[in-house]
Amino acid sequence: MVDNTTQDWFGLQGREVNGWTAIQFKRLLDTCDVMDYPIKSGTNIVIYAYSLEDPVIIDGKATIKYHGDRRYTRAIPLQSYANPPSESKFTGLDYFDFQLHNYSVPSNETTYHCTVYKVPAKFPKRRHAIAHKAIIDPANIDIVHHMLMYECDPSAVFDDENLPSGICDDLGEVLMPCTSRIATGWAVGGDYINEFPEVAGYPVGGDFEIQYYVIQMHFNNIHQMSNRTDSSGMRFYLGNELRQYDIGYMTLGQISGATAIAIPPYDDRLVIDSYCPALAMQVSNL
Template sequence: MMWLWSAFIVSLSLFTIDRCYGISSSISPFIQYKHSIELEDNVADLWWTLDDAEREITFELHVKTTGWISLGISPAGGMKGADIGVGWVDSKGNVHFQDRYASDFAKPMIDNTTTDWFAIRGREQNGWTAIQFKRLLDTCDSMDYPIKHKILVDFGNRDIVHHLLLHECTPSTIFDDNNLPSGVCDEIMSQVESCSTNFVTVWAVGGDYMVEYIEEVGYPVGDASFTKYYMIQMHYENTRRHSNRRDSSGIRFYLSNELRQHDLGYITFGTMSNLFGLAIPPLVERFVIDSYCPAKVTRVRCHFF
């Protein structure tokens, strides 16, 4: 048996999909990258490519300034605990880069343990500063924050991805592994009925991009008595009727042979959703939907963490 912990992943992937996502910089990037994002309109742009083999990531940051520029990686999106690379280009065209760490919302200190941000090249042009640099995904440095994979919501489709559900198929489910069901839910529902009941995890817009179990708990996979197949159900909100959109959103799983103390168990509460079951009547100030949990469901002792 093996253990699995799932991390919801946000992949900042940009695809060619009938429209262009703006890049403000007047400077062309040094090389081609797999991903890019405009961090702030006419202020900052970022490109990056992940090298899985070397376990490192190459960035290129363009900022509309002729001073120093920086990129931070942090646990919660703020300065506290952030690993920060700071760089600038001097009057002779030389690139300088520093590895810094922010213990709080204050001036980041120099990381005097190891240097893990490495400048490759840079230049100033037309009032913009552009620096290419690289960093390991996980430096094993206590003053660095590891770059982790989280939920894969394709950046190019973040305007239409609404939520996703990971279903656990019953252990008796059998599919042709060379021809697994895939397609629009209504068109394949009869083929995947055995996979539509149990939920492993869910994510929706506004939710956390990463869900981790506590150290004592793991989700068991791989034993003959456990589930072999899982199904991802994606829901889209395509109000603008875009066509020819390709989406690579999903979930990445991590397996380990190191078993944890407890197997994960779960219980789902809620009201079954259908066309009318959750409909709110018009012009009401307050509307209550009652759900009932039969006594037999809670006869098994549950331990909530």
């Protein structure tokens, strides 16, 4: 027998407005109860279910109706990684968005959509982006899984009046110059706003050689819903002065497949060895 007589969750309030139900509660991050999972930083899997009927209260006790097949999971961050700044900190700064506009999300379970963007012409001089924000369409929080933004090779040429946009696999050859260098990214569980160190910024516009970018958007539509339109993307806030250093990303990891980083069940510790040639670590090549 497992003793689960202790109650570690405490309801604070509940309300229903215009068909939306919200419940607020509190709990220790770590209750030291073997029946509770510690709430840690990063992505947590939340399980929830609901009935379409309100609870019936008899003699002060609520009878909750069975939820049927209305049970779901959601991967969400319950704690931030690094206390991201408030967006109000960047009020008044120039910014630009690389964003979809009412894209009709296919009813397929998995969709990778790619769009080429060009740095806005209104930035004729080099600027430094000092922060970026993942713009996730509020209506599609449940299906936008991640997005990656790639730099296109300086030699890449596109028709600025008709920039490529569509299913990534259908644009394979067109996007070949734009698949090797990651500029930034976001995934479920990540902070929406990321601020760069005070001494560095991401170069944009002017004489910076990168003029085109690709954003690869992954939609995880596990319920294969139709009639979804999406306007997610990425916003960049520009500082008023150039900073001392340009910032960039170095990507390390396994590319041989998902099984290469699969964690076996019941393992307390997993070590993955990766090898990087010395040439790739030379400062002149970063």
